[in-house]
Amino acid sequence: MTAPEPPAAVALAAADAEARGLAVEFVPREPGQRPAPVDGLELVKTIVVQAKDRFVLVLTPVGAQFSWAKLRKLLGVNKLSLPDADGALAATGYVRGTISPLGAAGSWPVVIDARLAGRRIAIGSGSPAFGALVSADELAVAYGASVVDLTSE
Numbered sequence: 001m002t003a004p005e006p007p008a009a010v011a012l013a014a015a016d017a018e019a020r021g022l023a024v025e026f027v028p029r030e031p032g033q034r035p036a037p038v039d040g041l042e043l044v045k046t047i048v049v050q051a052k053d054r055f056v057l058v059l060t061p062v063g064a065q066f067s068w069a070k071l072r073k074l075l076g077v078n079k080l081s082l083p084d085a086d087g088a089l090a091a092t093g094y095v096r097g098t099i100s101p102l103g104a105a106g107s108w109p110v111v112i113d114a115r116l117a118g119r120r121i122a123i124g125s126g127s128p129a130f131g132a133l134v135s136a137d138e139l140a141v142a143y144g145a146s147v148v149d150l151t152s153e
Helices: 008-019 068-075 085-092 136-143
Strands: 025-028 041-051 054-061 110-113 120-124 130-135 146-148
Touching: 008 025, 008 130, 041 085, 054 068, 054 085, 068 146, 110 136, 120 136, 130 136
Parallel strands: 041 120, 054 110, 110 146
Antiparallel strands: 025 130, 041 054, 120 130
């Protein structure tokens, strides 16, 4: 069995990572399913958050909740919201479940939960057919991300 051909979204994500000097491994996955757990690999969700007229990409462990209060304080705003599916697509170029900083439309700030520091993580690739494996620390450097404690209180 051969690996499926990466779709255009994965090519865009790969080109963005390469331009930033970021090593990323793209792995096939069953659409609609999370990648199988791998020792030492943290599954991560990318959440699109709207702060006034800009968006922020927040990366946090899949099973974790983050503190909205801590995020508001970090961003210096009183109100944050989640765009609907169409808004998230417009902001990133990716549909929910595939959203990633890799190749995302716009140059939105990235915030990474400190729980991911030092970990190898699995994030979206822009395609439901592939996941992206990357070092959280290297991702933070490549995107100038803020790595902060977003743990819910």
